[in-house]
Amino acid sequence: MTERALMLRVALVVAAGTVPLPAPRSLAAQDTTAGKSVYVKWCAGCHGDAGAGDGAAAAYMLPRPRNFTGGLYKIRTTASGQLPTDADLERAIDNGLPGSAMPGWKGRLSDAERRSVLAYIKTFSSFFADTSQHVVPLKFSSPPGGGTGADALQVGRQFYDSIGCRKCHGDQGRGDGPSAPTLKDDADFPIFAADLHQNWRFRGGGSVEDIYRRLRTGLDGTPMPSFADLIDQKFLTDQELWRLAQYVRSLSPAAPPEVRDVVHAPQIPGTVPASPDDSTWARVARYWFPLVGQVIHKSRWFTPAVSGVWVQAVHDGKTLALRVSWDDRTESPDTAWLKFEQRILQTVAGDDSASPPPQAEPWPDQLAVQFPRRLPEGSGGMERPYFLMGGATDPVYQWRWTSRPRHAFAGLARGIERFDTLPGAPAGQATHDRGEWRLVLTRALATPDTANEVQLEAGRAIPLAFFAWDGSSGEHGSRMAVSTWYFLALDRPTPPGVFISPVLAMLVTLGLGLVVVRRAQRRGARHLS
């Protein structure tokens, strides 16, 4: 080799060394940096700086934010105990987790931001870097047809019983099974068995396919196991597992309840039903009103047990009957749930997390229906008192009901703290049936105390709002679930004229039409002749 050739070679090597080549390593580091800045800005408040699920807001939540350090995820397409796929994590980030505080981030964060934060949260657990981990999504079959038929649902129900779903989820699926009050997650936080009547709140989605997948994969970190082995061991077939998923799906409405502003109370012949299980109710439309935690006044409550109420109303011209039903695992107070209540109170912070958590007490369940004292005056008058139980100078009229002692009463609320009972009370009848309260409150449309008790006039928009407390979740006082103002409308009986006038109008039109045609035909005949 000549000296020149050697020099050239050295020069080439040096040149190669100094040319800035794209190094994959530095790119990866860049990705994590981008992900970290997104994480710190949007995620750390709940999930914590180190991803341990212990951010500043975490103490107010149940379920708690995910602790990323264990690499343990509820909603996956992989077998029990396996890591989730990137697509699984992407779905949770994009769409959020219904029924929890986790919102969907699609539309709030860019595609690049969501991808980078996904990569970043994986760095919190060493399992994701462990190449011996097999992250393989399970192969899922398609649902067999006929899933809503009576036969299919009967098969599903049979397996609901035989594989022991009812142990936690209860006989009717409202999360009130005998083991429910003992449940905790892997971090020892209390956890509720899902209420299978509210599929729109299922973390992993409420479709038949979603439910089937959860049965196959289980929800890691929770008491919900995987049932996949049962197919391998021929305890049930894949089709039977689908039937179970279809049965569970059938417990919820076909579509998530739509929130409408006005409860229509039709006028019925005879007298209004006072019992919650009167057959009349099966023929009356029901309206869903979502409730949220009371987070305005101390002590605040971020984890309301009652997520909403179903409301039906009828009147007979003299009396209104309002039926309110809601899912509540317990007929409080219930000693079987007292320890669970204590664990909730220890887990969920109120306002001042420094103060010791309150002691569990045998609180009753409660419900309140709120009206203004008087209907707003004038045609355009829509001014209503403050929705959160009025104020010192602007009280609201409320019906209240408690499970123990079991009674209904009425009064004026002047804010959350003050309630003055009135002599007049609605009649109340309630049933607690396997995780559901059904309550009927009845009152005369017109009462003598027109100053304090709302007069329920047909044809008017009557503002109303709802409040609910689950005693076994430690709810009482300001720890409650609240709604905003909605309306009740007592429909007037349709006057006979409404039905007759259109018929008359049609007949007149037809008659006139015939006359016109007849005349035209005669004229035509004359011309021809």
Next chain:
Amino acid sequence: MRKLGAVAATGVVLALGLAAWTRQPPPPAQGGGTISGKVKFTGTKPAMPKIDMTEEPKCKAKYTAAPPTDEAVIVNANGTLADVFVYVKSGLPASYTAPAPAGPVTLDQDGCRYHPHVLGILVGQALAIKNSDGILHNIKAKAKANRPFNISQPTVMTSSKTFDKPEVMVALECNVHGWMHAWLGVLPHPFFGVSGADGSFTLKGLPPGTYTIEAWHEKYGAQTATVTVAGSETKTADFSFAGK
């Protein structure tokens, strides 16, 4: 000449192979050292709460003599403590490799309790999880170093699971029956034992060396002792836990 070279080469390869083979760590000496001892219990024996199995008549019926009680602390008649997991925490030579496991270790769910309550297993060894009750149990392994699992067994059946990494201890539980707990020690060697009804344990076949022995109890925590064994001698390591 060529033939001779081939023979010589073969001989060299064989010799090297033999040398390499003989340099492999010997399988644990049949004799080996033994560490045995007792786990004493001092102080007040805590009262274990009764377990109400009314929800599971099938399980409840299996306790005719006395109602079942919580198994967190079991003090034997001779004043020793049962269900203490005793194992070699450190001290084995780096070259040590465990023998292949003989067969699965069985964990039985019978009478809505785990049998045994505390057990050990080798890395990679099968854990046969048996449901003898024929009612719904779920079995959840709350592993941290290993991946966890949570599977359902609604009938008489056996499932098999393995663990990839050493982990002391993996908590096992049933969520249908909140009182059901078991503890599993996963180790890369077979030098572990659980104190029994007489409070004694024995670790056999240890290569010569100085070992840190740990005794772990679910309620009273862990204690360690240092023990040196040589040849086939038997050394004693006693532990003592105090009731609180």
